[in-house]
Amino acid sequence: MAMRRTYTLxxxxxxxxxxxxxxxxxxxxxxxxxxxISTERTLSEIRQVFAESSARARATGQALNLTLDPETSLLTVSASSDSLSQEWRPPMPKVEDSNSRTPIFISAKDTYTLSDSIEWQAEPENYNSEGRIVFSFFPDGQASGxxxxxxxHNSRFRLVVDNITARANIYAED
Structure with a gap:
């Protein structure tokens, strides 16, 4: 008789x-x-809005304002009302014949709605004299804000726009 090996309790x-x-x-x-993943998507979305606004200011030669409404997380792009000492306009090629196309800049959105998961902690010093939170982008690539x-998503961050490169830097806070 062969003995079977079984597992014990x-x-x-x-x-x-x-x-x-x-x-x-x-x-x-x-x-x-x-x-x-959701947090990284939100941070990438913010960086993309700032990068597009900066590129748009450089491409059009016009200073732009990016205004944040902290209640709705809505960012609105508008032309800056401040006059610069010299407005730069991109050179347009000469149109030789009527069949050739004139170049058209890629149009960007005028408003960006960010994720609902963002809660802005705006301080009184973040608002300008008109009571708005405004970031400015200039044709030479500079920015302010x-x-x-x-x-x-239960994480705290700090958004800083580099004044020279106009890059949105986001740092995790403890």
Missing amino acids: IEMLVVILILGLVSAVALPRFLRIPRK PQLYFSS
């Missing part, structure tokens, strides 16, 4: 305990991935 409990420990360590990491704090 203790061996089964040890295996279940090991599987429980592995899942307890790994599961929280997997659950954070969608939140992290306030430093803003915001939170998204």
